[in-house]
Amino acid sequence: MPENLENLLKEARSVDSKTLVVDREFKESLRERLYNNYLNQVSERRSIMAKLKTITLNWKVMFLSVAVLLIVAGVAGGGIFLLMNKNKGTDSNSREVLLAADLAVVDGSVQIKKSGEERWMEAVQGDKLEQGDSVKIGSDSRAVIILDNGDAVRLNNESEVNLESMQPSSIVVSQVSGESYSRVASSDANTYTIKGQGVEAQAMGTAYIFHSDEEKKEVRVYVYESDVKVSLSGNEEDVTELKKALVDVEKGELKVEDMKEKEYKDEFAKWNMEKDVEEGYTDPSIDGPAVEITAPKDGAATKDDAVAVKGTVTDDNELRKIVVNGKIYESKNEKGKGFDPVDGTFDVNVALSKGKNTIKVTAYDIYWNAGKTAAVTVTRESDEPTPDPTPDKYFYVESAYSPAAGKIYVKWVMSGYSAPSGFKAVAAVGSMPVYPGSKYVYMSSGSAREATFTNLPAGTYNVRVCIYNGSGECIMYTTNYKSVNVEGVDEGDYATSIIVNAFDAASEKCSSGHCAKIVITISGGSAPKGFKVAWSKTNTSPIYPVDTAQLFGG
16 A cells, blocks of 8 residues: 555544544545545556455554545545545436336327437337427327326327426426327326417326417317316416317417317327227226116007107216207206206107107217117007008108218109199108208209208108199198108318309300309318308398308208
8 A cells, every 4th residue: 555545544543533524625635546546556456366465455554444434434424435426526316317208109200309409300119209309290190109107198190299398297298289199197296288389288187188270379278087277378277177278379368168079089089099998098898878768668659749758867977968869958948858967867858750650869978978779669649541542643752761871862652643843852850841841852843753861960850752832832742751760960071161262154154144153162071061152232241141142052
């Protein structure tokens, strides 16, 4: 051992440890000298035996070495630890370890950009992500980011996010654009926030969608479970389950509304629900509410034109509505008629057609899950004799059925009568259809023998045909009718954008000599119920029904 080190140890032995004060300069000097001495000894030994000889020191010196190290460790706050961690700076225990993340799902075109870099790189499943990294999703693509703590961020097409903060106690994802679904698994002690365009949505232990549209300057937050705290410029709202926050960023307005069924079950939401099921968050077997019809009894007969349908609905979840022969009931009226979603009882009146009537009741829980439809059959008896057809005169419905959602095709046979002004095919739910009053399709030709209804809501329709007199009345109906069950059209198919262009068509043949050609361009859907084109000579912004309008087919 070098003489100066041995002297240093002797000096340390002679010092009273109770009064010893070791300043920072002394500790640094001691650590440096011990460290250099250790390196010098290692470099000078070329064999294991030489190293062993070096270790076999005078027992007194070894004792003194241990003593001084213990003194320094006790008084200087861990000299041995400082020796082994030379030049490491602050204590690592005082710093919070950042979370990392995995790109667990890559479906389509997905890119990542590492923190501090400008270049985007094509991502592959399994890529590691850290604080400051960004992820961008292409068209018709999706991705899932799984954080170390179990939180998941699922990204829809045309979306971009930045992992702004990955501290375990405070996770912040900055959403540049698009749509994300967050499935939060962290504890109540931690916070999880999605933010974009100045809007922050902090999870309260939940699952929610954050939709940011920079072009429209709006943000929409849809809450699927628990609560989310949504804030903008000091304006803050707690958004509860099955509610949505609508934020107008430009105006600084924030309002909360009920979520709609088509929003709860849109394509991206359905995909996330499937992922939730895969990860064990929800039960895949959701049967929906059970319906029991207590009155009337199946097979009952009556001469009344309507019957009171009563029963109960039961389910583990809260109840939302019932649908009886296509008609929706969400709450009871003051007279106690309708549906009570609290106790599950219902009492509704259903109109009856002559003959056999099928009454169907379907219940939905708060999440729009439909249960099994319950049905009973009721016959309405009549004292009126049924007209017998004659060989030379007859007019009856031959067939009627639903070829697709919202449609009914009807075909009839007629002999011995004429229809110079055409026919009206009429349809109604729960009653005998009449014109005017019921849904109808007009055929101007007297030789027509078929018609098609479109854009009908769901329900069981009675269908028949009448001879039209051209003056707003039916002069004769078919001697029979047909009942057809129809699945309703999806209102989500409506177009989101419409452009109208008008051109002078005076050169074209038209009965009045003054014509205009209208070209309608739509996008984002269709027009299942057609168009109303309104015009005015004085009003620069004509509207329906104030100004003149004409209906065109969809």
